[in-house]
Amino acid sequence: MERKCYAKINLSLDSLYKREDGYHEIDSIMTRISLYDKLIINKNKNGKLNIKTNKKELDNISDNLIYKAWDLLKDKVEDPGLDIVLEKNIPIAAGLAGGSTNCAETLMALNDLWNLNLSMEGLFNLGKKLGADIPFFFLKKSARAQGIGEILTPFDINLDMKILLINDGTQISSKFVYDRLKDYGTIDNIKLIKGLENSRKSVVKKFENVMEDVVYEAYPHLREIRDSLYNFKCEKALLSGSGASIFAIFFDEDDISKAYENLINKYKFVERVSLIDD
Known part of the structure; x- marks a missing residue:
């Protein structure tokens, strides 16, 4: 069984207040992008989970959200043994929810593989136990995320945005x-x-991420990356999530091509991506 685990970006991210449980109440617009990790899942006969990945940072299996997803469901079947290969393409600790999308896709895959017949509500509840971003990936739609990220209102984006994604290797907790x-x-x-639903290009300039204040104070070189993107005539450049990935939105093909050609050899990760909105 193979599964694609798509990354997300935050087109907008606001923090309302800190809750008594320590979490922050947020209000965000989230959408998936065409960058993805790949999961290859096969049953084994030893009753255990074996994970292989191309990233040494993920070698500690007990901290891996794929393991935690498997651990939640393993007691529902007689033989839960699995061999999982994770081809990691999404930068780690980068504001793109790489771990969350891996977890969500694992839960959905095991629901199918083991014929558990869990409802969407059941998957949502399991995902919430493991991380605030995880329920978003069950929707497979763009959405407004509220609460700590688990209150989701899906909607359609009807704007053809060309996106350049940049990550220089900085990892941020x-x-x-x-x-x-x-x-x-x-x-x-x-x-x-409403602007995204009604194809209004002007709405892009109003995208905002309140986490930028904290991130750019601690990592000023990321602000320099963001600001440099305007030299290539992007409509908006913004930090995704808590960083450190930065994305630039273009409408003109020549402008994004020029930006890509100039930056591809400058940073660790530079890739053109598109929205995945269904």
Whole structure:
């Protein structure tokens, strides 16, 4: 069994307040992009989970969200043994929810492979136990994410945005950013969503991520990357999630091609991506 695990970007991200449980109440617009990891899953006869990956950072299996997804479901079958190969293409600790998408796709794959017949609501509830971003990937749609990310309102994006994604190898802990985050509540995501639904190009310039204040203060070189993208006539350049990935939105094919050609050898990861909205 093979599964594609698509990354996400935050077109908009606001922090409303810190809750009593320590989590931040957020309001975000999330969408999947064409960058993906690949999972190859096969049954084995030893009752255990074996994970192989092309990234040494993921060698500690107990910290891996794929393992945690398997651990949640393994007692539902007589022989839960699996061999999983993870081809990791999404940068790690990069604001693209690579671990969350791996986890969500593993839960869905095991539901199919083991004939568990879990409902979408059941998968949502399992995903929420493991991470706030995970339920989003069950939708397979763009969505407004509220609460800690688990309250999801899907919608259609009807705007052909050309996206250049850049990651220079900086890894940022989400906890580091959230611990320093202030309360904002200043972004009108309802208005932004209406613009995306109604194909209004002007809405792109109003995308915002309140986490940039924290991230750019701690990592000023990332601000320089973002600002440099405007030299290539992008409509908007923005940090995704808590970083460190930065994406630039273009409407003109020549402009994004020029940016790609100039930056491909400058940073560790530079890739043209498209939205995956179904």
